[in-house]
Amino acid sequence: MRCEDGKIEVIKTSEDGDFRGVFSHYLKELNIPNIAISLQRCDFEKMRKAHDSIHEFMLIPTGLINSNEDFQAKSAFLIYHSEAFDQAHRSLLEALLGYYNAAYTLLRNALELILKGAFWECMAHKKYRDRAEIIRKTRAKIGNSKKTLIDWLSDIIRQKPPIEEELEKTSAGIYDKISPLFEDKNLRKVVPNVRSIVEQLADWEIFDPIQEIINPVEYVYDFYYRELSADVHVAPDKINIGKRLLAEKELFETEVIPDELNRYAEDLHRVMDIRIVVELNILEDILNEKSKKWLNERLDAITELELSYASTKIVEMTKR
Numbered sequence: 001m002r003c004e005d006g007k008i009e010v011i012k013t014s015e016d017g018d019f020r021g022v023f024s025h026y027l028k029e030l031n032i033p034n035i036a037i038s039l040q041r042c043d044f045e046k047m048r049k050a051h052d053s054i055h056e057f058m059l060i061p062t063g064l065i066n067s068n069e070d071f072q073a074k075s076a077f078l079i080y081h082s083e084a085f086d087q088a089h090r091s092l093l094e095a096l097l098g099y100y101n102a103a104y105t106l107l108r109n110a111l112e113l114i115l116k117g118a119f120w121e122c123m124a125h126k127k128y129r130d131r132a133e134i135i136r137k138t139r140a141k142i143g144n145s146k147k148t149l150i151d152w153l154s155d156i157i158r159q160k161p162p163i164e165e166e167l168e169k170t171s172a173g174i175y176d177k178i179s180p181l182f183e184d185k186n187l188r189k190v191v192p193n194v195r196s197i198v199e200q201l202a203d204w205e206i207f208d209p210i211q212e213i214i215n216p217v218e219y220v221y222d223f224y225y226r227e228l229s230a231d232v233h234v235a236p237d238k239i240n241i242g243k244r245l246l247a248e249k250e251l252f253e254t255e256v257i258p259d260e261l262n263r264y265a266e267d268l269h270r271v272m273d274i275r276i277v278v279e280l281n282i283l284e285d286i287l288n289e290k291s292k293k294w295l296n297e298r299l300d301a302i303t304e305l306e307l308s309y310a311s312t313k314i315v316e317m318t319k320r
Contacts, residue, residue: 031097034256038096042261049305050265051092053272056302056310058085060276063294064283075172076124077282080117084110084275088268095264098256103264107271108228112194114275115220118206118282119197120178124171126164129153134200140189149190153177195221206281209312210274220274227267269306276302276310284317292318 039047061078065071071078091106122128132150139146156177157164167173181187192200198221201207207216287295296318303311 034098035093035096037256038098038261041256041258042265046262046265046269050268050272052301053269053276053305053307054085054088054092056298056305056307057088057272057276057279060279060295060298061283063298064287064291066286066288066291069169070286072170072172073168074121074283074286075170076174077117077121077171077279079172079175080113080120081279084113084117087113088272088275092268095261095268100257100260100264104228104230104267107264107268108224111224111228111271111274114278115194115197115201115224118201118278119192120174121171121282122201122204122206123149123153124167124174126168128204131204132200134196134203135192138192138196147190149178149181149192152181152190194224198224201278206278207274208277208281209316210277210309213309223270273307273309276307277313280310280313280317287317 058081061074061081065074087106087110091103091110094100094106095103123132129150135149137148139148153174163173163177167177178191181191195217198217202211202216202220205211207220210216210219295314299311299314299318302314
């Protein structure tokens, strides 16, 4: 099958059979009509705001990054940022199609992506490494000694001092430095778990202004672990059949469950508010008058979407 001039040309071969039939079969398996049913039966405004929040999240860096230097300096974060957008969007589509367990699994992944993207971005910069007190406490036994992630990075910089300045300019370079940690089972112990990452980000005030109102570790990590992870770890009532059973639906049919959709929309909206707050804090130090004006112009849209923490953060940033 190939596409020419916007038209799909179906190629038939005696060996591969009817491509049109195969394509139609896959199309049917997507359950696309469920999207229309979902939009009709859910709280439409709630779902719209959750969906539009995903696009606001993706849009913000385009208005705050004004040069290639800015992009390179924040590249460790932006690599994860792009992936986080795709995962959130895919998560929403799975929910609208009726695959709620898959939707929540992707939603947790979308949140984890932005947390880790922010963490590695910070670890690429000395001003954060020097204040990484939570990470300094997370020691792992490597051989005959105990090391932290800070020790690992410090050893690399000590061996080749120019690396420190290189990371300041191109933060994505940190992924080359830490790649051995993920390739070796023993070295992997040095990589902090998600709770430690959340605690460190909170200590760096990357969740500002959430932490002015509520404990960010409880708000972010407990939500991530207790709520979203229940679907990832496939608790009986979190698998799709379990959800259908509770909703008194046909067990083996992919049906739309309005209550489940509305709950998902609330959780997606909350994840997006957290993620926008994180990206604003990560990008705040490259803000200039031009990007400040642009951000102020986005405030009405963010406020209309009821992204309360993100709105508060924008007001703080644009008034400075």
